[in-house]
Amino acid sequence: MRPPKDRPNARFHGRVEGAADRCAWPGCAEAGEFRAPPSGDSRAPDAPPEWRWFCLDHVREFNSGYNFFSGMSTEEIEAAQRPYAGWERETRAFAHTGADRPPRWDDFSDPLDAISARFRQAAPKPRDDGKPLSxxxxxxxxxxxxxxxxxxxxxxxxxxxxxxxxxxxxxxxxxxxxxxxxxxxxxxxxxxxxxxxx
The missing domain is CATH 1.10.287 (Helix Hairpins)
Incomplete structure (x- = not known):
């Protein structure tokens, strides 16, 4: 086997040598060394994606015809194209007392009392008047x-x-x-x- 620097297409970003013996494109005998997303119906909801592997020529052809918005409604496409798409998720606010606030207990189950015990010990007692202390x-x-x-x-x-x-x-x-x-x-x-x- 030739070293990677002597192989054609070795310089391309994203190339994974030996990822698949054959390109996933029907009828192609080249090695599959470039990753592409799975088809929409083949992925299980809670499983990691099973990537398809193509040769350089076929991954280029796949990418030229790939449509991220395929199967989305007009409303979903508009939501994904908003400048602040993805920023509407709730994030943890900055603490005013110099320490992180404990998590909201209704978000998860803590049957062993491991997390709540930690915060009971670590959380400082607040002032009665509510004024912050660093x-x-x-x-x-x-x-x-x-x-x-x-x-x-x-x-x-x-x-x-x-x-x-x-x-x-x-x-x-x-x-x-x-x-x-x-x-x-x-x-x-x-x-x-x-x-x-x-």
């Missing part, structure tokens, strides 16, 4: 030791308490808590600008 906001609340439902007054009070606890002026000049103090200050500065505390 993942960074939640980490900052943990730094300050506050719950997700803390309000602006509680945030300010806790910040003041922690600054007094860690500031060197209140610890006789002890600077060993400066790193912790800086984390508290940074967390407070971010949280006070967050939508949940605005």
């Amino acid at each position: 993942g960074e906001n939640r980490r900052d609340l943990d730094t300050l030791g506050l719950e997700a439902n803390a309000d602006r007054h509680g945030l300010r009070k806790r910040y003041t308490e922690l600054v007094r606890r860690y500031h060197p002026d209140h610890n006789g000049g002890d600077r060993s808590h400066e790193a912790r103090l800086q984390k508290v200050i940074d967390a407070y500065q971010r949280l006070r600008k967050a939508p949940a505390f605005a």
